[in-house]
Amino acid sequence: MIVWLALPFIQRAVLAGLILGALLAILGIFVVLRRMAFFSDGIAHASLAGVAVGVLADTNPLFTALGISTILAVIMAWLERKTKVASDAIVGLIFTGGMATGVILLALKSGYQPELVSFLFGNILSIQWSELWLMAVLAALIVAFLLLNYKRLALMVLNPEIAHLSGVPVTLYQTLLYVTVAASAVLGIKMLGVALLSALLIVPVSTAKLIAKSFRSLMLWSVIMSELTVIAGIALSIQLNLPTGAVIVICGLILFLVTLAGSKLFNR
């Protein structure tokens, strides 16, 4: 791994992994707390429409996917508030609508579509400096928002009525949470692909829950578990010449199982 670290594309991959690991771990707490794993999965799939727009317009698909998924997140928050359609049905509509639009748009472009494979399974080793910078800036903004507002967000998720009476602008925070999950999901697609993205939102938090004794320690342990998972995943995938996203997910699951066994033994 140390030898590999001399290579710029490995440096970029490790940096991107560490940034996304911390971001998805902290955000994952709210995803688990609000039981919105399907939302993150849905918005990630729907962002294929944005990827396709980028491919057709000959611009970086990451940028267009970010823009379109942010708009979709705002629409979903609005539909949830203003209509009687159930939340999971709204996610289903956006999920399938976005993917279908993406497939149709990609069909308009002839030839092999490497972006489609990258969208499905991720390709962190192909990350460019411009993408890394965008990731770093966006992740810093989102993490700062989450850390500065975690009490308000947690209260809003636990009970919106109490949050409202405690002065939390619930509608605004709800929409902001959706937008941050959407943007983070799109950033995560670059690393894990849409098929595996939810793993890094859910697995590190689930592992951290086994040992954390408070909400603050849950945030700390989630980040530690996520970073360990990402570093181990990247190192092993390079060593074994296997797909990075999938190896990261397997590392996360192994860490979960080891922690589960350890906590059972320790609590006997």
Place this chain on the structure above:
Amino acid sequence: MDAVSVKNLKIRYGSHVVLNGLNFEIEKGNIAAVIGPNGSGKTMLFKALLGLIPYEGEIKIFQKSIKNALKRIAYVPQHFDFDRTLPITVDEILSFASNGKSINAKEICREVSVDILAEKLIGDLSGGQLQRVLIAQALIKDPDLLFLDEPSAGIDIEGSKAFYDLIKHINKEHDVTILLISHEMSMVSDLADQILCLNRDLVCNGPPREVLTKKVLDKLYGPEMNIREHKHL
């Protein structure tokens, strides 16, 4: 002075009228109880009074609009659904609600016997303990008006008695006006200064001894309903 003043309140759910032309006042310092069968609009009334749903008519809290009175209102919900495996301590949930603004949080926790639970995870609390934590989060705001939505649901009889004693204490010692929804007729008839009977319309409004008549109860719940005196209160 009225803590709550409601004029011609009408609430719709789609084309369905849930509450129709309600008029009532709750005097400052009183304990008022809202009773009525399931689906009578009690929770909708609470939501309107908390500014959570649209309504027609006029609602004034301490002679101000709901938005301008929000800081003086606290609320204890009936349901507090959460993933019980999530590690959130009692101390943390109280700090979420107060956002570090309360100066008397420790004193309030001691008063409602929540101080001994500070390090406990909320997922490990019993129904009665969780209810006390929710009361503490409400009192930390130092409210003038407290809304309680079926506060003793899921608590055993002894716990329920202790809980209603606590409500009395909060009302008298903290000078907090209390508006609560309850199905426990015997408890509220002893506890409340004012009863509001709802069944889409306001069926009764006044002191319990005057308004809880057989005729009113028949109208609300049918002829099988009667009130048994509660020996503990």
